[in-house]
Amino acid sequence: MDAQPVQNELCLTPKQMMEQAEQYALGKSQKPTTTTLLLAVMAGAFIGLAFLFYITVTTGSSGEAWGLSRFVGGIAFGLGLVLVVLCGAELFTSSVLSAISLANKQINLGQMLSLWGKAYVGNFVGAITLAFLVFGAGLYNLHDGAWGLNALTIADHKLHHSFTEAFILGVLCNLLVCLAIWLTFSSKTALGKSLLVLLPVSLFVSSGFEHSIANMFMVPLGIAIVEFAPASFWQSIGMQASQFTDLNVSHFIVANLIPVTLGNIVGGAVLVGLTNWVVYRRPSLTTTPTTKITPLSLSPSEATMTMSVTVKEILNPAPITVVAGSRVAVAIDKLNENNQTSAPVINQSGNLVGFFSLHDVMVEMWCTDYRATTELKVEQVMSSELITVDADQDISAVIEYLCIDKEQLYPTSSMGYATRFVSGTLSERAHAIKVSRPKIIPVIEKGEFIGTISHTEIQSVLRPLFGATESQASLSEVEDAQMA
Template structure:
């Protein structure tokens, strides 16, 4: 499996960041909806696979669920999608390279946040609530348990958890950009994503599915969700911008060659001249 070195991956990521920032608003919204739905479907699969397992298999259950969840990010990156957590790394990296403006970064994040939320909510309401995939036993208990665990975290805990999550997710995106074939991209995406899920870190887009799914079932409130959304969003931003984007930009950016000053040439003075 062919792959690029980190220096080349940074160049590829900057190019992708520029492309993302320059998409038309309609294109960004469509691709953002797709990504939000893909991540939600990955979480729905997690719930459907792990809920029937007994509590005695909790460790194995977490591993099994984490191993199927990455399908959402795989679909986003290979089929096409604009995911907030990935853009929190790629678009700021293009800003560090002075290829886009701060205004373009903010606009991209806003559009992608709204469209990711729309896609995740669609899956939560249509498939989770109307079809009942998260509201029948034992799946409802699992959905409530997962949502409750996320909501009970303090602001600081949710913030730090968000950093850990997007440190891994942004690394997965970084690896996928470095792979030159589909199988390499899938492997690069799979393991970091599986790791963040198994650890239990909080992902702002994944939470857009599981917490509203519990709310649609009559548990928790939108205010409680808002108190979770803010710190997880901020933590994901720090994880993507600082721990991957900024770190690798400063590690691998091309250094400008030093400019040597030209020697001063003294004019020749002819003897006897006045």
Template sequence: MNTETSKTTCMASPAEISQIGEDAGVYKASKKQILSFFSAIPAGAFIALAFVFYTTTQTGNLGTSWGLTKLVGGVVFSLGVIMVVVCGSELFTSSTMTTIARASGRISRFQMLRNWIVVYFGNFVGALFIVFLIWFAGQTMSANGQWGFTILTTAQHKIHHTWFEAFCLGILCNVMVCLAIWMSYAGKTLTDKAFIMILPIALFVASGFEHSVANMFMIPMGILTAHFSAPEFWQVINMDSQQFADLNLYHFIVKNLIPVTLGNIVGGGFCVGLALWSINRPH
């Protein structure tokens, strides 16, 4: 049996993966963008729910290994990206790889940028939907308020990077996210696709890299918790609300969302998408 043929029955070859990625980019940018918007809403919700799962694993972990705790958080967060892929939703960070469809000349620059904007705002809607569901569900009071305290400290940490640090963390994050998506193209079964994405996603989450869509949940959740929690919340966690006064829209957008989004575009669209496509596509 031919060795190459044997390999491709188990997984797509690098050249085939490049073609799949290019075709996916063409499909995303060419279809009716109202469909992309509505497809992006559940993707934003899936990533937000994954951060809910992450937050739960990081709550009340005093005395445990920092690294192992982060590993657990990263592994459970991978569920969000798995749901996005399996359910066929559109996620901004992976949609940055439509750069390869643009490089091949199969879509226009306008189509590419339009898709990014539509999906970005659809993801934002989905993430905020989960923010409000979690808020009105009273989840921040879980574990005697420690769940909400985890939200506060995580969100506050994210707005205290320098602009360039946030940009670089955004690049690193989307390198891993898009590598996870790229490798999932090689899979021939649901198990293949889901399993191969776990560790790349766990790497970026455990390492503290920055994902724009995840932050659309985490930081607004932190802002709500910081400014609208009842006095009982502050009493049970024994903290002063003024310690989190810097959790506001200005710091969210200017100090985090803008540089992280730009970094995500560079990491996914150029460092992974264009790089791997240029190397592996049939010439």
């Protein structure tokens, strides 16, 4: 059996991150509507606060290096996503990752769009509410109106992209936002998640990429200043409201909000969510390679048995199998009919592509909070990493694999040093070992799946080693008596 890599408890592998992403995506669709809306309002406000921080940090920095000023502002803006991540708020631009659940067929298109709609509406309410609170507080008058002028300049600039430019800037923005969210899946600590978010967010902000929810705060704030700021404000900055006529609701929706929102969906759902799904979780129906099991040194009696018995001689040539593309419900019915809890999975060509078990189903149910999906397919829950045995393998090697854990029996390091003290004889230690192994092992010959071997077949080959049956013994005694 191949050695398993040591897992780092503090940092997950990309494949483990994908598993976290699946739970994250599915969890979004399972929240009650009221919860989703309230969390979305919070997220909209958090992103608005982040933009408020950005405006404050970059106000009066005209004498500083352009790039450095925007970088510092980007770091400040990162506070918004940190709040979203750590507080569990529902941000539209990260909710598009629920496309993963759609790809896994755990939700349908209507459920996904409903989630997106609730997050979008809630974000809008939170962002625009904060915008009017900020305006009502008169923050635009800070630094002799320079704060308000900075806000106006930022908002006005957002409305002067072409539709294509705004769309692409939206794609690039949410590519980075969702990558930031994705990076948090690798960490189990609040500090780690917070630090991982900062640089991707700083990159998108400092580069001028477009975030639809942030714009729901920024542009309405600019519109409010244009429409309602007193004359004293305009006098303090030496400008007139007529210089910002493009800052109006209709222009905002057409020139910015629509193309940026569409771009955000593509950048997050497609370039991050579905791309990682294709790489790490898309069902792979490739033939499973054979994993040979290396036996321990054999006693003379074991050697005699293995010389005469191979896996091919006792395998089940017509085992119960399930098809990768079939529904889980159909597979479970088949297992129930044959009094089994697991079976090899084959594709339409009869090639071995995985292994399906009750354990896989229970794990899936746990991950989805025990909400079964009628259209769930075997290929979505099966294990594609499994142990197979070569048809010409000695049966003793299979027996050893099923009942002996060498690491428990011989606790030594890779250098041969004992890792812990063990007492008792070899036999006592072997009998004390608790091993969890599959009860059915697929058998491969020349790359082809030809059957399975299980406890039943092994039991049948072991029985003769313990002598004749009672009926055979009685018959032998009668024959001996007759001969006497």
